[in-house]
Amino acid sequence: MERYKNFEVFLAHSRKEGVSLFRTVPFDMVLCGERLPDGNGMEMLKEWVGQNPDLISVLMTVRNDDLLRQEAKQAGIRGYLVKPFDLSQLEEVIGISDFGMRIAELNEERR
Numbered sequence: 001m002e003r004y005k006n007f008e009v010f011l012a013h014s015r016k017e018g019v020s021l022f023r024t025v026p027f028d029m030v031l032c033g034e035r036l037p038d039g040n041g042m043e044m045l046k047e048w049v050g051q052n053p054d055l056i057s058v059l060m061t062v063r064n065d066d067l068l069r070q071e072a073k074q075a076g077i078r079g080y081l082v083k084p085f086d087l088s089q090l091e092e093v094i095g096i097s098d099f100g101m102r103i104a105e106l107n108e109e110r111r
Contacts, residue, residue: 015039022048027055029094034061034068042072049076058093060085 010025012018015036021027030048032041045057058079059072069080079093 013037015041015044018044027052029056029058031058031060031090034059034063042068042075042077045072045077046075056094058090 010021010027012021015038018030018032018036022030030045032045034041036044042059045059049055049057053076056079057077058081059077060081060083061068062083064082072080081089081093
């Protein structure tokens, strides 16, 4: 675990490590590669989003594939980044996710 400004950052090198962290740490956001040494990142994110629909999830992949992008979106994965990407692209994906969450919170407050 590292601290970056006001954030705690955890790094997992495999699906197994990620699952272990997910069970013990309440994440707000997950950045995950599509291909993991011991599994599929897309499938893992689908499971996690199913358990926590508010999770900001971003799939990182080398494939610029519209079908994969659509599958991720339908699964509730909020961001899709094609490697290599730059910091501004990551910020944009996170910003869009944050904006969507703020809108949802405002709508919930109005009820």
